[in-house]
Amino acid sequence: MTAVDAVTAQYCGHCGGSVAGGTKGERPTSDPHQGCHQRLAMEPPRYCAQCRRRMKVQVTPLGWSAECSRHGRVSR
């Protein structure tokens, strides 16, 4: 089960921290954003996963939408 939708996600949508990964082939034994992922399953992201800008979040009856001024809107 993955909470990351964007393929190019570099930052955690919840806390804005950088997402682990990348250069080394080994996986971290514990994911520092595990709690964030659980939150993101229920809450809209606060930060753009691609540029770490603060998203403009709107909660709708159907869910939410979050908008980055650079990368546009994400909704669920």
Ligand SMILES: [Zn+2]
């Ligand atoms: Zn996080």
Ligand SMILES: [Zn+2]
């Ligand atoms: Zn962005």
